[in-house]
Amino acid sequence: MSAKLQSLIQAGAAVDPAFVFDGTTVSRAELSEKIERTATWLAAQGIGKGDVVAVWLVNRIEWIALLFAAARLGAVVVAVNTRYRSAEVAHLLKVSGAKLMVVEAAFRSIDFAAILAEVVRSEVPALQKLAVVGADAIPAHWPCVRFDAFDKPCPPAPTAQEDVDLPVLLYTTSGTTKGPKLVAHSQRTLATHAASVARALKLSPHRHSLLAMLPFCGTFGMTSLLGFIAAGATIHVLDAFEAAPALKILEEHKITHSFGSDEMFRRILALTDAPRPFPQLETCGFAAFQPGWRELAAEAEARGLPLFGLYGSSEVQALFSIARASDAFPDRIEGGGWPMSADATVRVRDTETGELAAQGVSGEIEISAPSRFLGYFNNPEATREAITADGFFRTGDIGRLRGDGSFVYETRAGDAMRLGGFLVAPGEIEDELKSCDGVADAQVVAVDLKGQARCVAFVIPAQEPRQEPPQQEALVARLRERLAGYKVPARIYVVEAFPVTDSANGVKIQRARLRAMAMEQIAAE
Template sequence: MVFTDYTFDSALANRVVSEKAGDRRPIFVTQNGTEITPTKFEEKVSATAAWLDAHGIVCGDRVAVWLPNKLEWMMLLFACARIGAIVAAVNTRYRTAELQHILKSSGAKMLIFEGRDGYTDFHTLISKLDFSVLPELEKLACVDMDGASLPPLNNIEINTFSPDASLGTSQVAGTADTPILLFTTSGTTNAPKLVMHNQRAVGIHANDCAKALGFDDDDARFLAVMPFCGVFGLNPTLAAIAGGAPVYLNTQFEIELLIRTVKDNAITHLFGSDEMYQQIWQRDKDAFAHAQICGFASFTPGLEEKLRQIAAKGVPLAGLYGASELFAIFSTQPLTLPIEQRLQGGGLPAGGASAEIRVRNTETGKLCAVNEVGVLEFRAPTNFIGYYRNEEATSKSIDEDGYFHSSDVGYLRDDGTFVYLARNGDFLRLSGFLTDPKEIEEVIEQNESVEKCQVVGIEVDGKTRPVAFVISSDPDQPPQEAELMATAKATLAHYKVPLHVIVIEAFPTTESANGLKIQKAKLRDQAVSYSKSNLTQ
């Protein structure tokens, strides 16, 4: 375990010691194949900490990092941890309004950004900020081009991120109790909260995951493909560092690049979305030849059967659970479980007995028995500190016993694992029964005319009624509501039959660190409007 005192400095120091003792595995391998040894990375971190110090960043300052999965992201994270600064992680897909919210909420003193990538000119997006509401933002720095070539913004000169050992050394101010990370919540609102973690929680979780998931095996190799700006990308990376497994960096998600990296380097550990695994399987089944665990989160409706088929062929797919407040890969379904069970979200917490989970019936307020569905609550030494500068939201989410109330629906199994079913707001209580909308969606998706289906609930005459939205498999032959309703009536209990089936071109989505998420709230609004218009006709 390399986070010996639960600080980033201890993690790096232990990797350097292991290297000197004969462990020749690199800590990172860049996209072009360059191996970065622990000693070399330590030098880069020291130079980065000195650069931050030279630019006036001190303990407690917030540094917004707006970068893809580059080595510089990790250099900045470890350097900020050393001097006691806090990284505010920014999604590279965000645009000006979302960036402004994070800068304002975090009170970031410095923003470090990429000049441009294949999709975005970041300097232009920054130029559109309303600097009048960002009084704490004093410094801007660019990592991949000469900052002097970029025009100043709001009278702030653009620095070039150029760590240099000649800048000297910085004072170590970070401790296990020092805050280190601010993540945005991954909900679908326009104003996500900022989740704050300290170094202790990060270190404990990295150690737990390294041991629980085999990152400490001698042949373990991890591909970092999910963005570092979210817990799903960052937590497995830190677990690999804790376990001694080399981290292979892909700065962008490109499926052919991913497959090539996996095959060329015998990658054993992969974490990503359900859609990612489907794409890999379709293109090159041999990519899984060395896989020991393929942890996934379900972001794409309608892929359940395809994943079951892939798992049946021997791919070690395992469902996960995570949240910004608890970290990603908080739990993983054991690979020893039958396929149907191990493809469910949830699983066994990496922290073992140190993580306590209970399920509450929100109507009665009582705790649920095993196999009884309710809202999940968590208490673990890796829980977040709170929402940054938002005491009201913090007090609503963490109770007096220290449990985080997740608003996620699930249940406990009798083997010590748990199952995550859906967000509480996505579950429907129909005729008094708590109903997973997937039950309805899967029935409707059996019709060949339907590519994907999403079901939401709306109130009609004092009762919650389901409404289905479908995307056509063939735009020239759209699904017929009468046909789909007939199938639903023949298959489902009467209260699960949709009130309406509405054909749309695409589901409304929002960008998160893990990819696009469907905005159920917007679908509910559309369903209400559709229902009202039909009543008046």
């Protein structure tokens, strides 16, 4: 398999259509033409080798065309989550140095123009213009053009500038300070892993199909997409997840594979009373984010919806590993599984001794694989910290080796929170709180609230004369303007001080005590 992304489309045994978007089909030949037109269009906008293009779109054919076209030109795509709001978008544009942003005109309740209006132009000096999909322009600080690449005749594409080992796609991942880091992948890491996924899952273009219901802006959605492109199979795409359309596609098109969160599959099952509604389903890879996922897996199994535990991250890509059908059910639903690539190596390091751990002993998971990222974009220090001297990625996850070639993921080692299906650093929310009037300091922890993972904040008020204590309603309103909804705390409590412990390494905040305090307060309410 070639290391170029374009090679994935040229799979010899591929079937048509390649994609189905809300009933509209796109053949592989049409996809190739759209990519060429998009490459020509990008070049006309002044995009060339090394330039960064921000893509702020829902799941649509333009997203795929932009990625493959950027590869054609040697440019870089930075994926922007459609749930991001002004602070997150501004940070991403600043850190990536994006020269062009391709953005939705509107989608459901998301007002992209209003969000961009909150981004201070001087904070993102590299951004030159916006390209709008679905409209001629939107109100914005920047010049706007319409993304009309598909409407124009296809002149000869620019001379290819692609280098398969340079960055082509940037994912966002949680950081320890405000704002996410950018995980850089090349054509080689993406294409090689896509081919490994197709091989490991033994995908047949004529027998298998994918329901793509995860956002392309994240590695979970993009990796499954590329794997099925590599397999030459048909992909049915949801622009954004909703249970009812997902159920309809699963039933009507006899889908064999889908990937998502436990909550997605829970919602789909809740809409049908049929005892075994999906007899054609072979594999549903799921990430367990919510309490009660084991019970869900048991119910799904009884109703013929086979859930498979898996593992991945932006750094080693999603679908890095997955359970096998031959695994016993309790093992099959655990996170982890068997690496997709035969060239991948997983080891576990004892967090106390620093030595490699024996089979069955929990420690930090370290991974070496062809799917491993190039590094954090424009952040060599963070890259050095994340990679061992012999080239393994320090995942920050705790797990254990089984001894048969598979492994088990157990939990995150750090304080990162899983909210709304996304890994979020507390520091990102804490910094936004500390920027609010009347707040001197803040701490954020995750709790289980009515079966969902939510965050709760504790704030110390500013000690200023005649300064009113911060009010929860005002703080929440401010955060809703600045952050995605799933990052907004469910509760904000004012305290005089945080619980701390003195240690040889300094004063440490007792985050476990904060979580207990949050649950006590909520229970009292």
